[in-house]
Amino acid sequence: xxxxxxxxxxxxxxxxxxxxxxxxxxxxxxxxxxxQRIKEEIEANPALEESENREEFDNDLNAENxxxxxxxxxxxxxxxxxxxxxxxDLNDYLPEDEDxxxxxxxxxxYSSDDEQFETPIVNEETFQDYLIQQLGYRELDEKQMVxxxxxxxxxxxxxxxxxxxxxxxxxxxxxxxxxASEADVKExxxxxxxxxxxxxxxxxxxxxxxxxxxxxxEDNPTNDYSLCITIIKDCFEEFTKKHYDKIAxxxxxxxxxxxxxxxxxxxxxxxxxxxxxxxxxxxHYITPDFFIFIKDGELELSLDGRNNPELxxxxxxxxxxxxxxxxxxxxxxxAATFVRQKIDAAKWFIEAINQRQRTLYTTMHAxxxxxxxYFLTGDETQLKPMILKDIAEKVGLDISTISRVANSKYVQTxxxxxxxxxFFSEGITNxxxxxxxxxxxxKILKDCIGSENKQKxxxxxxxxIILKEKGYPIARRTVAKYREQLGIPVARMRKExxxxxx
Numbered sequence: 001x002x003x004x005x006x007x008x009x010x011x012x013x014x015x016x017x018x019x020x021x022x023x024x025x026x027x028x029x030x031x032x033x034x035x036q037r038i039k040e041e042i043e044a045n046p047a048l049e050e051s052e053n054r055e056e057f058d059n060d061l062n063a064e065n066x067x068x069x070x071x072x073x074x075x076x077x078x079x080x081x082x083x084x085x086x087x088x089d090l091n092d093y094l095p096e097d098e099d100x101x102x103x104x105x106x107x108x109x110y111s112s113d114d115e116q117f118e119t120p121i122v123n124e125e126t127f128q129d130y131l132i133q134q135l136g137y138r139e140l141d142e143k144q145m146v147x148x149x150x151x152x153x154x155x156x157x158x159x160x161x162x163x164x165x166x167x168x169x170x171x172x173x174x175x176x177x178x179x180a181s182e183a184d185v186k187e188x189x190x191x192x193x194x195x196x197x198x199x200x201x202x203x204x205x206x207x208x209x210x211x212x213x214x215x216x217x218e219d220n221p222t223n224d225y226s227l228c229i230t231i232i233k234d235c236f237e238e239f240t241k242k243h244y245d246k247i248a249x250x251x252x253x254x255x256x257x258x259x260x261x262x263x264x265x266x267x268x269x270x271x272x273x274x275x276x277x278x279x280x281x282x283x284h285y286i287t288p289d290f291f292i293f294i295k296d297g298e299l300e301l302s303l304d305g306r307n308n309p310e311l312x313x314x315x316x317x318x319x320x321x322x323x324x325x326x327x328x329x330x331x332x333x334x335a336a337t338f339v340r341q342k343i344d345a346a347k348w349f350i351e352a353i354n355q356r357q358r359t360l361y362t363t364m365h366a367x368x369x370x371x372x373x374y375f376l377t378g379d380e381t382q383l384k385p386m387i388l389k390d391i392a393e394k395v396g397l398d399i400s401t402i403s404r405v406a407n408s409k410y411v412q413t414x415x416x417x418x419x420x421x422x423f424f425s426e427g428i429t430n431x432x433x434x435x436x437x438x439x440x441x442x443k444i445l446k447d448c449i450g451s452e453n454k455q456k457x458x459x460x461x462x463x464x465i466i467l468k469e470k471g472y473p474i475a476r477r478t479v480a481k482y483r484e485q486l487g488i489p490v491a492r493m494r495k496e497x498x499x500x501x502x
Contacts, residue, residue, distance in 0.1 A: 023352045027359060028404040031287045031304060034356075038311070041349055047317040047342035048349060051310035127159075127273060128152050134195045140188070146176055147188040151201060159200045159273025160208065161189070199272035206236045212268045227253060227261040239265070242495050259496075288412035290364045290420075292375055299375055301368055303361050311353060313346045359397070363405045364420075366394045371423055378415035383439040386424050428474065441472055442482050449488055454496040 029037060042048050131152045140148060150172055154163045163171070165185050172178045172185075192201045198215040202208035209232045217225045230251055231239055238246045239262075248258050293300045317339055324336035368375055370390065373382040388406070392399045406421040425438045448466055452458045458466075460479045467474055488494070 022348065023355055024401075024404060026352050026356045027401065028407050030408045030410075031289055038353070045342055045345050045349070047314050047339070048346035049312060049314045051312055128155070131155075131192070131195055131200070135192070138191055140191070143178060143180070143184075144188050144191075146178055147172065147180055147185060148192055150176065151185075151189055151192050155201060155273065157273055158271040159197070159202075161201050161203055164203075165189070197269065197272045199269060202272075205270055206232060208270065208272065209265065209268050212272075213265075225264065227251065227257065228264050231261060231265065242493055244495070286410050286417055288417055289360065289409045290411040292368060292411060292413045294376065294414055297376075299368055299372065301361070301365055303357060303364070311346075311350045313343055313350070317343055317346075359401065360405055360409075362395050363391060363397070363402060364411065366391050367420070367423060370394070374423075375413060378413075380443045381440045383423065383425065383437045385426060385428075385437045387426065388424060428472070436472075438482065441467065441474065442486055444470065444472070445479065445482055446486055446488070449483075449494070452494075454494065457491040457494040459491045 026034065026037065042050060132149055135145065135148045135152070138148075150168065151161065154161060154168065156162045165182055168185055169180055169182065172180050189201060193211055195201075199208040199212040202211055210229065213225050213229050213232065216223070217229070231247060235247045235250055238244075238250070244255075244258065244262075247253075248255065251258070253261070287304070289304055291302045291304065293302070321336060321339045321343065324332045324339065367386070370386055371383060373384070374380070388399045388402045392402045395402075406424065409420040410417050411420055428436060428438065428441070444467065445463060448458060448463055460476050460483065463483075464474065464476045464479045467479070483490075
């Protein structure tokens with residue numbers, strides 16, 4: 001006999017309902033994506049629709065509220081269902097007043113004073129189209145034109161050629177059935193490199209800068225760019241590492257002359273793909289989710305609801321459910337089940353939108369109150385240490401929910417528009433025992449670097465000593481971490497050439 005036996009165990013599991021999952025997904029969406037999500041839901045669910053007449057909705061709502069106050073509601077008397085054994089009650093979907101009931105299924109996200117805005121859709125010329133258009137003005141035969149278009153198609157977002165010439169030759173043969181030699185491709189590549197913006201179609205940064213300098217020399221023959229060309233051509237490694245003394249020794253140039261040449265090089269564009277006014281990348285506009293104003297010395301918070309339309313359950317579907325409930329036919333029962341499911345989905349979605357709005361406002365209000373000093377003054381040193389757990393405890397929500405709210409959401413303040421998660425930071429204790437935000441330390445670090453001697457930049461060790469003298473006991477590696485977060489290079493890369501001769 002096999003050793004089979006029955007055992008009983010008890011365990012806890014966390015399971016989310018479909019409605020909870022839907023809410024969590026909606027919660028992390030910024031406004032633009034939320035607008036698209038609402039449109040998709042309306043297209044997928046015929047029982048959900050957008051209110052077209054806002055004034056009529058407001059009037060109906062006010063009238064219904066007045067009736068409710070006067071006790072003039074009529075109870076719906078038709079309580080029959082198509083099957084008493086079904087798992088739902090028809091009364092859950094039918095209104096108490098037959099004349100007007102839609103307001104109960106609306107998501108009221110607007111006030112009557114809100115202005116409505118529509119974002120126009122612009123069809124822009126792509127960067128590749130811009131280059132191919134320029135190729136059309138060159139004297140190229142059909143084969144050269146195909147090669148040129150293929151080279152343009154292989155440029156990356158920065159405008160560099162991402163494929164070596166041998167690979168281009170193979171690709172042309174397999175994809176376009178054109179047999180091209182290395183000389184053919186190089187000839188057309190030289191034509192592409194003559195297009196605007198200067199520096200396009202280079203294989204690397206060094207070649208990109210040389211193309212731009214040669215173009216400048218051709219366009220401005222009265223100016224001498226020979227030293228600039230020599231630096232990039234023969235001293236490129238020293239240039240990238242800012243070993244100016246080695247460059248001066250190698251070229252024999254004085255500090256003043258070298259500084260002038262380096263200033264000219266720094267004017268060049270290392271990413272020519274971003275230089276075209278025609279476009280390469282789509283421009284992304286930030287749409288604030290929250291607005292904070294200062295009125296009479298007090299903070300006011302508002303939630304942007306312009307892209308959240310008035311949602312309601314389709315009246316026709318509610319009427320269909322009423323009619324199907326009177327029938328005993330099997331087909332009508334199936335139809336009623338379908339209608340019920342669609343109405344359920346619509347109600348769940350409307351409630352999720354409402355819950356999203358409430359959660360966003362509650363969370364942002366807690367953040368505003370906790371960082372009140374900063375929002376009133378705009379002084380970064382007034383930012384208090386704040387982590388997700390602090391806000392979660394304050395509003396009674398889970399940390400993951402606060403994280404979803406803070407993710408990709410923006411708030412517009414009198415001092416600019418900021419990503420919400422930038423207000424969260426760890427805290428450290430200074431010499432006086434006060435807990436301060438890392439934002440304050442980063443600002444001091446930034447100020448120290450901004451006022452340093454550029455001929456002898458401060459090292460991380462020296463910055464650490466300055467911060468300790470100011471009462472902020474942090475380690476050198478912490479200084480390096482904060483510096484990197486601010487996008488500031490190491491001391492050697494911040495060094496500049498002195499103008500006076502040594």
